[in-house]
Amino acid sequence: MAKVPVQFTLNGSEKAEFVESGTTLLHALRDKIGDTSPKGGCHQGTCGACSVIIDGELRLSCLTLAETCNGTDIKTTAGLAEGGVLHPLQRAFLDAFATQCGFCTPGMIMAAKVLLDRTPNPSREEVIEALSGNICRCTGYEPIIQAVLTAARANSQNAA
Amino acid sequence: MSLALRTFSSVKDANTALQVSGTRYLGGGTLVIRAANEGDVSVSSLIRVTDPGLSQIAVSDDKVWLGASVTMAAIARRPELAALAPAARAVGGPAIRNMATVGGNLFATAPYGDFAVALLALDATVATEDGEMPIETFLAGRDTSRAIVTAVGFSLPKAESFRFLKVSRIKPKGISVLSIAAHLQRTVDGSVTSARIALGCMADRPMRAKAAEKALLGCKLTPQEIAPALAAAVEGIAPITDPIASAWYRAEVLPVHLGRLLLT
Ligand SMILES: Cc1cc2nc3c(=O)[nH]c(=O)nc-3n(C[C@H](O)[C@H](O)[C@H](O)COP(=O)(O)OP(=O)(O)OC[C@H]3O[C@@H](n4cnc5c(N)ncnc54)[C@H](O)[C@@H]3O)c2cc1C
Ligand code: FES
Numbered sequence A: 001m002a003k004v005p006v007q008f009t010l011n012g013s014e015k016a017e018f019v020e021s022g023t024t025l026l027h028a029l030r031d032k033i034g035d036t037s038p039k040g041g042c043h044q045g046t047c048g049a050c051s052v053i054i055d056g057e058l059r060l061s062c063l064t065l066a067e068t069c070n071g072t073d074i075k076t077t078a079g080l081a082e083g084g085v086l087h088p089l090q091r092a093f094l095d096a097f098a099t100q101c102g103f104c105t106p107g108m109i110m111a112a113k114v115l116l117d118r119t120p121n122p123s124r125e126e127v128i129e130a131l132s133g134n135i136c137r138c139t140g141y142e143p144i145i146q147a148v149l150t151a152a153r154a155n156s157q158n159a160a
Numbered sequence B: 001m002s003l004a005l006r007t008f009s010s011v012k013d014a015n016t017a018l019q020v021s022g023t024r025y026l027g028g029g030t031l032v033i034r035a036a037n038e039g040d041v042s043v044s045s046l047i048r049v050t051d052p053g054l055s056q057i058a059v060s061d062d063k064v065w066l067g068a069s070v071t072m073a074a075i076a077r078r079p080e081l082a083a084l085a086p087a088a089r090a091v092g093g094p095a096i097r098n099m100a101t102v103g104g105n106l107f108a109t110a111p112y113g114d115f116a117v118a119l120l121a122l123d124a125t126v127a128t129e130d131g132e133m134p135i136e137t138f139l140a141g142r143d144t145s146r147a148i149v150t151a152v153g154f155s156l157p158k159a160e161s162f163r164f165l166k167v168s169r170i171k172p173k174g175i176s177v178l179s180i181a182a183h184l185q186r187t188v189d190g191s192v193t194s195a196r197i198a199l200g201c202m203a204d205r206p207m208r209a210k211a212a213e214k215a216l217l218g219c220k221l222t223p224q225e226i227a228p229a230l231a232a233a234v235e236g237i238a239p240i241t242d243p244i245a246s247a248w249y250r251a252e253v254l255p256v257h258l259g260r261l262l263l264t
């Protein structure tokens, strides 16, 4: 199978790889580039564990071909902490016990991040809607919703 | 997985490449990549087109053209298309809506195709390089269609004349038990002068409730007057059975939900 070059920015640094044509972005990130923060839960678009942010929009990396991402800006949960300091969303997930097995967490955090980037003070309904494509089998969702709302409050206090 | 992707800048060249067997067009990929991930080996080669015209939304007066690559998210955030936002927002969760295209929705088999249900009620026109055809003709022939859909066009409905309902078990997002779109013209005193009603999950693809449309003519939207239309809604349906609901259940609840939609 022919290899094709893919080149994109991942969490601020340039990446270039050769992948087999038809490789999903999820596979390229995890097995080629070594960013294992997006998880492969279902490979069907159903669980949201593979969610990443491409050019500011939430996408499912399991249903995206790596070669269609040439020239894009990709963000994953692995790139959120700065200099060892956790991102407010990561901090809030830990504090609210919004992560148990942790498998859904990177996807949840990506979905929450695009929400807060656009809507810094979301309502509870907006949080639920933003997370509606992400499945968690452990927490019962309530701690996750609370964590996102807490992170939003922390952000707006920092901004004030 | 063994898939090769080929990228074209023009629809014309891509259409030629698409004639080779085992080749499929790649829209947002939410169905076709999912099928490949699940082990569907009938597709060995994917074709995509980068022509930016395919992602354009054109609204002039009351006529709308949606490029085939326009996503559900793009429709939902366009203020002029507010009447269609409920149908666009009915498709999947936020990430799916950022990827799912209008073109792909036209090909989605039930329980999917919620946006196509809305387009059928609007009597949309489907455009390919070969010309334009009514959506009903397109849907009937889509299994053997090999041409890339470039756009869909329709007259923008007035918000009060267009209604859309998707019923699902999981909130706020879930697969359809059924979806219904109704485009109704009424006189000032409220009598229906024209009705176009489209149903999702009542066959393998969106279909019209023609008997119900006919029964609604001349009616006011009251429980008594719409009763014959609700009874007629099940005529000609062959609902799907899936883990969400059986065909029997879907047929039983269709008149109930059509009634709710008409009486809101
Ligand atoms: C988790 C999940 C939830 C979903 N929920 C919903 C839902 O609630 N409602 C709903 O309606 N759908 C839903 N879907 C199905 C799907 O996302 C949508 O139907 C979507 O609009 C399909 O578009 P696409 O661009 O992703 O299609 P693709 O996967 O790219 O293509 C689907 C088919 O259409 C063909 N095709 C696509 N575009 C063209 C074109 N321009 N010309 C010719 N052929 C074309 C492809 O060759 C392929 O055969 C869901 C899917 C997933 C994975
Ligand atoms: S792995 Fe992509 S949605 Fe589940």
Ligand code: FES
Binding pocket: A098, A099, A100, A101, A102, A103, A104, A105, A135, A136, A137, A138, A139
């Ligand atoms: S913490 Fe286990 S799936 Fe969410």
